Amino acid sequence: MKIKTALKKYQALPCATGVMSAAFAFPAFATSSGGETTTTSMTSLLKNFTDVAAWMWVEIGKLLTWILGQPILMLAMSLFFVGAIVSFFIRVFHSV
Numbered sequence: 001m002k003i004k005t006a007l008k009k010y011q012a013l014p015c016a017t018g019v020m021s022a023a024f025a026f027p028a029f030a031t032s033s034g035g036e037t038t039t040t041s042m043t044s045l046l047k048n049f050t051d052v053a054a055w056m057w058v059e060i061g062k063l064l065t066w067i068l069g070q071p072i073l074m075l076a077m078s079l080f081f082v083g084a085i086v087s088f089f090i091r092v093f094h095s096v
Contacts, residue, residue: 067073
């Protein structure tokens with residue numbers, strides 16, 4: 001009944017736009033621009049993943065260096081970690 005009401009009110013299904021915009025994008029990813037078929041080996045996928053992971057660790061290191069240089073942010077992080085440790089011990093000793 002809701003679908004029938006939506007068709008009368010909107011002259012279309014409300015979710016159809018989102019579904020079709022995602023569905024129409026898939027052929028663009030499935031074909032290459034030159035028309036030739038490309039095969040990706042596991043080695044190249046792992047190399048790409050390794051490059052992205054290495055970049056991510058470098059950027060996280062820069063962020064942590066900056067955070068640890070700010071006393072108020074270091075205080076907030078320490079409160080979070082102290083709370084996590086306390087809650088861990090509460091769970092462990094409460095279950096005994």
